[in-house]
Amino acid sequence: xxxxxxxxxxxxxxxxxxxxxxxxxxxxxxxxxxxxxxxxxxxxxxxxxxxxxxxxxxxxxxxxxxxxxxxxxxxxxxxxxxxxxxxxxxxxxxxxxxxxxxxxxxxxxxxxxxxxxxxxxxxxxxxxxxxxxxxxxxxxxxxxxxxxxxxxxxxxxxxxxxxxxxxxxxxxxxxxxxxxxxxxxxxxxxxxxxxxxxxxxxxxxxxxxxxxxxxxxxxxxxxxxxxxxxxxxxxxxxxxxxxxxxxxxxxxxxxxxxxxxxxxxxxxxxxxxxxxxxxxx
Numbered sequence: 001x002x003x004x005x006x007x008x009x010x011x012x013x014x015x016x017x018x019x020x021x022x023x024x025x026x027x028x029x030x031x032x033x034x035x036x037x038x039x040x041x042x043x044x045x046x047x048x049x050x051x052x053x054x055x056x057x058x059x060x061x062x063x064x065x066x067x068x069x070x071x072x073x074x075x076x077x078x079x080x081x082x083x084x085x086x087x088x089x090x091x092x093x094x095x096x097x098x099x100x101x102x103x104x105x106x107x108x109x110x111x112x113x114x115x116x117x118x119x120x121x122x123x124x125x126x127x128x129x130x131x132x133x134x135x136x137x138x139x140x141x142x143x144x145x146x147x148x149x150x151x152x153x154x155x156x157x158x159x160x161x162x163x164x165x166x167x168x169x170x171x172x173x174x175x176x177x178x179x180x181x182x183x184x185x186x187x188x189x190x191x192x193x194x195x196x197x198x199x200x201x202x203x204x205x206x207x208x209x210x211x212x213x214x215x216x217x218x219x220x221x222x223x224x225x226x227x228x229x230x231x232x233x234x235x236x237x238x239x240x241x242x243x244x245x246x247x248x249x250x251x252x253x254x255x256x257x258x259x260x261x262x263x264x265x266x267x268x269x270x271x272x273x274x275x276x277x278x279x280x281x
Contacts, residue, residue: 075121
């Protein structure tokens, strides 16, 4: 599933062609994705101007002139592509499977934005902008990395008394929003913290190491355009390249780049965890 850096990369690719543009046509090719589309979905989008394209955690949020917010989640395999103008041949060049083009938007300057999702785990919803802070899928989200609310002091307070392993706690979106398996593995390695360590043992010196490296990993991944380990690509079709910087993720059996110890894999909460048993304590 795309994590915060991948979704932010998509937002940055879509914003220049959506913000300030009016949606002149909407083609909806099926009644549902993970959930049914909102009632009169295409009709409610057509004719609206996109005021701003934002992001919260792993969600994209387009503020519309109608007073609604178009909320979009990529699920496992969702992706947006842009065609028109200099990108007119994009679909042909990349071989995108048009059978899975579920929503196609056209803007007043001739750009076409296509949402393609083979597994249909993504979704789109509309919510009133004036009450967007009460949008149920985001209301319980914790602070994001790189935000003013996220710090070592926040980890000290939030993890105090928690019995869950730190890996599971960091994947809990109510603790930190937007983190996923890849970047948690990498951050724990950089902070030299075992993924098996109980969260209650993190406050103090370990939290002081962990908070800045979480920010560091996320900032580097955004700069690199995210990680392309399956089929992720930005809206322009470019692949992310942070996967070339992985120290431990998906490197089971290889040597730790810091100490040479063999990287191990274990399963926590149904997810693969990669770590160095020597560096991470």
